[in-house]
Amino acid sequence: MSETSKSDHEIFIVDDDPAVRDALSVVLTLENYHVTSFADGGGFLAAARTRTPSCIILDVHMPGRSGLDILKDLNAQHYAAPILIISGQGDIPMAVDAVKNGALDFIEKPFDADTVVTRVREAIEATERRRTNAGAPDGLAASFPGRELLTPREREVLAQIASGASNKEAGRLLGISPRTIEVHRARIMEKLGAKNAADLVRIVLSQQGSPIGNP
Amino acid sequence: MESLPAARASSVLDAAADGIIVVDDRGHILTFNKASEQLFGYGAGDLIGRDLALIIRSEFADRDGGSGGGDAEFWCTPHSGRDVKGRHFDGTIFPIELSSGATPAAEGRRFVLVVRDLRPRRQIERRHVLLQGELMRMLRVLALEEIGTALSHEVNQPLTALLLYLQAVARAIEKQVPGSALSDRALGLLDKAVHEAERVGSVIQTMRQFTEGRLPARRLVDLGPLIADAIELALIGSDPSTRVVRHFAPELPRVLVDPLQIQQVVVNLLRNALEANRTHLASEVRVTTCRELNEVHVVIEDDGPGIGPEALRDLFKPFSSKMVEGLGLAISRTIAQNHGGALSVEPGGDGSGARYALHLPVPAAAEE
Numbered sequence: 001m002s003e004t005s006k007s008d009h010e011i012f013i014v015d016d017d018p019a020v021r022d023a024l025s026v027v028l029t030l031e032n033y034h035v036t037s038f039a040d041g042g043g044f045l046a047a048a049r050t051r052t053p054s055c056i057i058l059d060v061h062m063p064g065r066s067g068l069d070i071l072k073d074l075n076a077q078h079y080a081a082p083i084l085i086i087s088g089q090g091d092i093p094m095a096v097d098a099v100k101n102g103a104l105d106f107i108e109k110p111f112d113a114d115t116v117v118t119r120v121r122e123a124i125e126a127t128e129r130r131r132t133n134a135g136a137p138d139g140l141a142a143s144f145p146g147r148e149l150l151t152p153r154e155r156e157v158l159a160q161i162a163s164g165a166s167n168k169e170a171g172r173l174l175g176i177s178p179r180t181i182e183v184h185r186a187r188i189m190e191k192l193g194a195k196n197a198a199d200l201v202r203i204v205l206s207q208q209g210s211p212i213g214n215p
Numbered sequence: 216m217e218s219l220p221a222a223r224a225s226s227v228l229d230a231a232a233d234g235i236i237v238v239d240d241r242g243h244i245l246t247f248n249k250a251s252e253q254l255f256g257y258g259a260g261d262l263i264g265r266d267l268a269l270i271i272r273s274e275f276a277d278r279d280g281g282s283g284g285g286d287a288e289f290w291c292t293p294h295s296g297r298d299v300k301g302r303h304f305d306g307t308i309f310p311i312e313l314s315s316g317a318t319p320a321a322e323g324r325r326f327v328l329v330v331r332d333l334r335p336r337r338q339i340e341r342r343h344v345l346l347q348g349e350l351m352r353m354l355r356v357l358a359l360e361e362i363g364t365a366l367s368h369e370v371n372q373p374l375t376a377l378l379l380y381l382q383a384v385a386r387a388i389e390k391q392v393p394g395s396a397l398s399d400r401a402l403g404l405l406d407k408a409v410h411e412a413e414r415v416g417s418v419i420q421t422m423r424q425f426t427e428g429r430l431p432a433r434r435l436v437d438l439g440p441l442i443a444d445a446i447e448l449a450l451i452g453s454d455p456s457t458r459v460v461r462h463f464a465p466e467l468p469r470v471l472v473d474p475l476q477i478q479q480v481v482v483n484l485l486r487n488a489l490e491a492n493r494t495h496l497a498s499e500v501r502v503t504t505c506r507e508l509n510e511v512h513v514v515i516e517d518d519g520p521g522i523g524p525e526a527l528r529d530l531f532k533p534f535s536s537k538m539v540e541g542l543g544l545a546i547s548r549t550i551a552q553n554h555g556g557a558l559s560v561e562p563g564g565d566g567s568g569a570r571y572a573l574h575l576p577v578p579a580a581a582e583e
Binding site: 017019020022023024026027030031061086088092093094109110111112113114116190 | 378412
């Protein structure tokens with residue numbers, strides 16, 4: 001991504017801690033992103049409904065309305081911008097829940113500038129790739145048992161798994177950490193009733209004649 | 216030989232659960248009931264007419280004859296229970312509780328001694344001391360976990376900001392004034408500063424792993440016995456009038472938990488409930504287990520005053536000073552959440568006590 005195109009990218013930061021909010025804003029502004037920050041969920045939701053930023057960074061642990069509630073209010077599962085959750089070490093289960101509720105990925109506190117800059121860049125790139133490819137077949141069979149139970153993201157992850165990608169490869173392509181791919185994988189297997197990866201491929205293949213990923 | 220009333224008295228004595236011994240004012244044994252025979256291993260016939268000092272003394276010395284009766288004064292003083300030593304036929308010295316009373320008789324004064332073996336009670340006391348120790352250890356772990364949770368959250372916030380600020384400066388220098396001796400020096404120092412900040416982060420992380428990173432300890436557990444143990448632990452040292460009413464659901468599915476952590480949560484909730492009762496002069500705590508859809512609920516209700524709105528707001532805050540026994544509610548909730556569950560509270564008030572519910576997910580495999 002070239003430096004000049006970044007200023008077109010607006011990033012929303014939602015964190016109740018003023019220092020974290022400001023420091024994140026400083027780092028991302030230095031990277032030439034256009035940053036808007038919010039101290040609570042209310043102001044953020046109002047803004048997010050009127051315009052879509054390129055990326056959202058949301059603290060999962062906030063007083064009042066938690067990050068999870070905000071994700072539900074936003075209908076994050078179908079929101080156009082990638083949402084990165086920041087979480088403390090004690091909130092990992094909450095962060096995993098956030099991913100199940102539509103967040104793209106989570107970053108654990110304390111994190112450094114490189115991490116957050118890289119993750120934001122990858123998230124935006126992956127989202128743009130997704131937009132370009134919209135309408136193209138996702139590499140999955142048009143119908144297989146349980147397909148309607150999966151979120152759009154889970155379908156993407158499933159397509160990667162079924163085509164034999166490792167967690168790392170799938171993560172790189174989708175702008176998600178391998179650990180989060182693992183969260184999705186477990187969730188997909190649960191939803192589809194698969195006991196292992198081979199089982200998963202079998203379920204996905206069951207309704208079509210040709211192998212996945214070779215349309 | 217015996218007259219009818221004497222025979223009746225003897226049968227009454229023999230039916231008594233406690234050892235009963237009658238002595239004369241010289242300390243010679245006149246009556247020795249069945250329970251005494253069992254306690255001391257002597258037959259009544261062996262001891263009638265002999266000195267009580269043979270089997271009961273305030274202390275037994277290392278070498279000890281059966282004669283003397285130097286303790287005569289001791290049992291002659293009416294008393295409702297003092298700890299003395301008994302000696303069994305086989306030589307075993309054991310603790311007994313001795314109550315004595317004097318009764319006048321035609322032949323002179325008689326003393327009725329009631330003897331109780333203290334060993335079973337000592338055993339219970341020892342077990343209580345043991346449990347108390349375990350409880351204290353658990354409370355220490357709880358306190359440590361609570362501090363760990365609070366510290367890591369409170370420290371990670373500024374630490375994250377600090378790291379970002381330091382790196383923002385480094386990035387700005389790299390972009391705007393690269394290559395000068397001064398900027399190289401500044402970058403070197405910033406690098407060191409970042410390294411030190413990261414060290415703080417890793418210390419916090421290690422501490423957390425130490426206190427709650429014991430994920431491998433999770434196993435499929437039957438909650439019933441776990442809760443029963445927790446009740447026993449929580450009741451140590453509590454008011455004897457306290458009643459814990461249990462409504463355990465039959466056929467509760469097993470849950471995948473770290474038993475120690477979940478027991479800590481239950482003990483913690485119970486102690487809160489007991490404390491709430493104590494301040495309200497109530498004595499009943501109800502523990503209910505039930506299944507709700509794909510969760511198991513452990514519900515603990517007290518008859519205390521309920522939780523006021525102000526206390527409720529601070530309820531799950533670490534280091535909250537509002538709750539006398541608030542220790543560990545924050546960590547209890549963290550533990551519940553880390554198990555994929557939750558800890559909910561209905562504050563009560565207006566005549567009803569507080570109601571805490573620990574929710575734990577039923578593992579998928581146990582559903583079938």
